[in-house]
Amino acid sequence: MSKHLFIKQAAIEAGFDACGIAKAESLDEDAAFMQHWLSEGKHGEMHYLARNFDKRTDPRVLVPGCRSVVVVLLNYFPEDLQPDTAPRIAKYAYPETDYHSVIKEKLASLEALITAAYGPESVASKHQHRFVDSAPILERRWAQRAGLGWIGKNTLLINPDFGSYCFIGILLLNIEVETYDKPIPDRCGTCTRCINACPTAALESYSMDARRCLSYLSIELKDEIPETFQHSVSGQILGCDICSDVCPWNRKKAHPHKHPELKAHTGILQWSQQDWMNMNETDFELHFPHSALRRAGFRKLQQNLRLGKKKQNPEDNANTENEQA
Numbered sequence: 001m002s003k004h005l006f007i008k009q010a011a012i013e014a015g016f017d018a019c020g021i022a023k024a025e026s027l028d029e030d031a032a033f034m035q036h037w038l039s040e041g042k043h044g045e046m047h048y049l050a051r052n053f054d055k056r057t058d059p060r061v062l063v064p065g066c067r068s069v070v071v072v073l074l075n076y077f078p079e080d081l082q083p084d085t086a087p088r089i090a091k092y093a094y095p096e097t098d099y100h101s102v103i104k105e106k107l108a109s110l111e112a113l114i115t116a117a118y119g120p121e122s123v124a125s126k127h128q129h130r131f132v133d134s135a136p137i138l139e140r141r142w143a144q145r146a147g148l149g150w151i152g153k154n155t156l157l158i159n160p161d162f163g164s165y166c167f168i169g170i171l172l173l174n175i176e177v178e179t180y181d182k183p184i185p186d187r188c189g190t191c192t193r194c195i196n197a198c199p200t201a202a203l204e205s206y207s208m209d210a211r212r213c214l215s216y217l218s219i220e221l222k223d224e225i226p227e228t229f230q231h232s233v234s235g236q237i238l239g240c241d242i243c244s245d246v247c248p249w250n251r252k253k254a255h256p257h258k259h260p261e262l263k264a265h266t267g268i269l270q271w272s273q274q275d276w277m278n279m280n281e282t283d284f285e286l287h288f289p290h291s292a293l294r295r296a297g298f299r300k301l302q303q304n305l306r307l308g309k310k311k312q313n314p315e316d317n318a319n320t321e322n323e324q325a
């Protein structure tokens, strides 16, 4: 069996839904795009995105000796969705367990299968070589180059079989494979639904201004969401799926995952705004010991919740302001 086929089968055996392999090369076009994007300050306070630029745009600089980039996808579209009345949480954060640890474990299993077949030197064990949603590597671009989808106008990877509700994991190898997967052409066509639906006008075609995006504002931004965007929050307390939910590829192709490790937290599916408001920090720690919600943290979630309440009860808000006056 060819290495190419073996690795792709091993990825499925390790529990992933899809795998592609790209040749390790410099991402020159992305480097130019990113430099321009960073120079416009569209990364907001995510200063780490500007660091280690050479490493981020060439995996051979990140991991000397790297020859191949193995990219895996894990579908996370949930079986059950939050009711419309619940404070909105992006679907990637539904699971009880933070997806980073789920994918890292599966990547370790994949690596074990590869090293058993091709020897320990097939991976760069002295360097970081497994990545999940981490700054040093442009995961969506590698997924696109590995034939796993295209990057849509909403800047997300869209897989033709799963849509965009997929986690991406990367394993860098020191070995070459016989053939590499071919990129899939862009299938957005004339559609602009994601751009039109974005409540904060964060999207231009194939580019996003993170400073305007609710995913950034509700998680990464340490301060409260600026007033100009508060009216758009509309009960989002962590992340935002709007530009994914409207995408016709998700409407046609997204289907529930089959991964018990990604079981949704029942509270996320059931709790009302008031249940969330009643939660104190101790409750939060108790209910979410391993959740991706911890990345935003209790205080940030509370800030976001208060904005959702403001929006839901403008009269309460006016009354409070009157009382204060």
Ligand code: SF4
Binding pocket: 154, 197, 198, 199, 200, 201, 202, 203, 208, 212, 213, 214, 215, 239, 240, 241, 242, 243, 244
């Ligand atoms: S995640 Fe939400 S705020 Fe961000 S670009 Fe998409 S629709 Fe806009």
Ligand code: SF4
Binding pocket: 152, 153, 154, 155, 158, 187, 188, 189, 190, 191, 192, 193, 194, 195, 243, 246, 247, 248, 249
């Ligand atoms: S909504 Fe339309 S334009 Fe946006 S990513 Fe999906 S297909 Fe592409």
